Amino acid sequence: QVTLKESGPVLVKPTETLTLTCTVSELSLRNVRMGVSWIRQPPGKALEWLGYIFSNDEKSYSTSLKSRLSISKDTSKSQVVLNMTNMDPVDTATYYCARIAVVRGVSFDYWGQGTLVTVSS
Amino acid sequence: EIVLTQSPGTLSLSPGERATLSCRASQSVSSSYLAWYQQKPGQAPRLLIYGASSRATGIPDRFSGSGSGTDFTLTISRLEPEDFAVYYCQHYGSSPIFTFGPGTKVDIK
Numbered sequence: 001q002v003t004l005k006e007s008g009p010v011l012v013k014p015t016e017t018l019t020l021t022c023t024v025s026e027l028s029l030r031n032v033r034m035g036v037s038w039i040r041q042p043p044g045k046a047l048e049w050l051g052y053i054f055s056n057d058e059k060s061y062s063t064s065l066k067s068r069l070s071i072s073k074d075t076s077k078s079q080v081v082l083n084m085t086n087m088d089p090v091d092t093a094t095y096y097c098a099r100i101a102v103v104r105g106v107s108f109d110y111w112g113q114g115t116l117v118t119v120s121s
Numbered sequence: 122e123i124v125l126t127q128s129p130g131t132l133s134l135s136p137g138e139r140a141t142l143s144c145r146a147s148q149s150v151s152s153s154y155l156a157w158y159q160q161k162p163g164q165a166p167r168l169l170i171y172g173a174s175s176r177a178t179g180i181p182d183r184f185s186g187s188g189s190g191t192d193f194t195l196t197i198s199r200l201e202p203e204d205f206a207v208y209y210c211q212h213y214g215s216s217p218i219f220t221f222g223p224g225t226k227v228d229i230k
Contacts (some may be wrong), residue, residue, distance in 0.1 A: 036146070038218070039219075045125055046209065046223045046224050047158075047166065047211075047219055047221040047224075048221065049218070049220070049221065050221035052218075052219075060218050074134070089148065089211075096165055098165075101168075101171070104156075104171040104172070104175070104177065105153055105154050105155070105156055105170070105171035105172035105173075105175070105213070106154055106213035107156035107168055107171040107177075107211065108156075108158075108166070108168060108211075109168045109171075109177060109178075111165035111166060111167075113165055114165050
């Protein structure tokens with residue numbers, strides 16, 4: 001059973017840095033071409049891709065958020081970590097991690113349940 | 122930069138009817154990298170279609186995808202009660218790397 005689960009704070013203050021962790025099971029971050037993406041969704045709005053990391057440490061970020069994002073992994077813990085600096089109320093959203101299925105047209109075939117992060121003072 | 126546009130914004134249909142959802146890209150894209158997702162309230166998106174026309178594991182055959190170039194379609198042949206949801210198309214490319222459309226809501230008429 002492939003599962004991903006996001007964890008982290010539900011509330012952050014403006015200007016703070018958000019740190020979210022995605023714990024993956026039945027997936028090895030050591031596997032060749034194993035990738036995990038972060039995607040967010042403001043309440044009532046569409047999905048927005050944030051960035052990804054692959055098992056070979058290849059990373060890429062959304063152009064518009066690149067200066068604020070950092071994604072890393074801890075292979076021994078099967079975890080992928082998202083850091084987003086200088087949080088603002090417009091960053092209030094449900095944050096998802098998802099597996100990148102390279103063999104399925106580079107789509108997202110497994111998703112975490114999502115975690116709602118509210119930015120407010 | 123590739124932009125995905127979905128239409129209509131909302132589709133009001135009855136169970137048993139056929140649903141046709143459109144996804145248009147601002148420039149020609151590879152159909153190999155076009156996917157569709159279904160999202161129900163309070164749930165994560167679920168992969169339905171990848172490579173424009175291949176159904177993901179466990180997806181019923183009433184869901185089908187087609188298209189090429191700039192125009193792609195998701196068709197639900199006969200709507201079941203559990204199909205009322207929001208549908209997103211998504212593209213993988215070079216810039217931006219991953220793009221989602223704004224979504225089409227299929228609701229009960």
